Amino acid sequence: MINQLQKIAKNSFERSDDVPDCYNRVRYIPDSCKVLFDLWKIDKDFSTVRQTMTEVRNNYEKAQRKLETADANLKKFLFLLFKIKNVLIVLLTFQTRSDRLTLASFDERLRELEDIRCECEQFRTLSRDIYATETYKIASEEHSITIKLFLSIFIRRKSIL
Template sequence: MKLDGLQYRVHSSSRTIEVEDSCKVLSDLWKTDKDFLNKSIDNDVSKSFKEFRLSDVARSYRSPYGTNGALSILNQTIDDLVQIHDFIDSKRKEWLEQLKKIIEQARDKQSTIRQTMTELRDNYEKAQRKLETADANLKKFQSRSDRLTLANFDERLRELEDIRTECEQARTLSRDIYSTETYKVSSEEHSITVKLFYQYLYEENQFYNDVSKYLSSKMPEIEQRIENDELIPLFGYDLVKHCSKRSENLIAYPIEICIRLLENSLNEEGLFRIAPSHGKQKKLVSEINLQIIDKASTLSELNYDPHVPASTLKQYLRELPDCLLTNALLSQWNDVISIRLSSISTNSNGIENDLTYYETIKTHWFCDFSAD
């Protein structure tokens, strides 16, 4: 829609006010972002963990593995955390410097617009008042009752008319200057948007991109170290990954320990059926997770009855992420059972077939048990 002259002047005036106010809002961000940036959480986090790492406990704690007593997985990760937050804090300070420049530009722009428009508006209002005074004086002089007998009336009238004309011209000039400046500020809306507001978002995006790239480069390293940690809890941990770490023995540590503890207790009544003391089982699970039980340890030395390692072994198998026969091969195991059941049904009845049938049923039950 095309605007006429008056509408365009009103529209431009509104845009000028909008541009000025938006610059003011941006400049006022200094009051909030400055505090946020100067008192960043990253600096606080880094400071807190640095103090922790300097404590006697943190400095003396080493991993029980490795000949050189390497840093524990916790301390290594805390060191990474400190390093990451130091990096973020440094980038945040760089962002602060860029933000300061943008805010200073916004403040200068807002101040210039306000000062210029105020002066021009005052000039226009003064010119308008002078014109109104000159017009009133002219009308008053023209309406005098003695104008016909007053000496030099015509000359005085021309002087007042000239004064009014000059005032009107001055008023028109002030209005044009004010309108020109209004149009000028309105025309700067695009450049102000780009130089200030877009630039603000650009610097913010740059900050978060830098942080994201840095974290993306650090996280795989941290994740790999955590994955390779020899003290990772074994219950609920992937069986293949655990066994691949045991170069000297491919049997899972929990299975090996439980079987060794049960070597001389296979004739125990109710083995794998009678539930042991819950507290003792939790204790054995914790000891196995920490891998602190020696292979030569016995039940009497550990003060456990046979039901404790038996139930612990069942718990370990039950908590494996993948079933014992593996989900990938479960369908093939079921196919084997189906084939055996089919072959039994086609043969004649007899004791041998009955035994085969019961063996198949037990295999089927074992597959179902291992899949749970």
């Protein structure tokens, strides 16, 4: 039965001069359908490839951002390690000094440093006050000169009129 159907199908798709041309075209329909299906499949494959490439690009960009963040964090970490190393060096040199300060001399030195800080603060305030005074004095003199100049010009014009 199947063999008979295959023979009928085979015979119906073979070109023959006995049948009209439109019937001969029918034999191309299965091939056309296969070509259309293949084209659709290829288009779908291209779409999948495009989507995959987009995902790969997005993943690459995310990985790049993570790498940059990790690099920045590493630089911060190394900088902090460098600072800690310097502090440790200072502490070790202080610990190994033969003339280490006693607690009493430390308190005395602290009071001296506080006195120096107070003097510096007073000097800074005094310098700021002197600067402000000089600035106001110069501005006042310039204002006086400007007023005198305008008055002299005004008096001359009034006398001319």
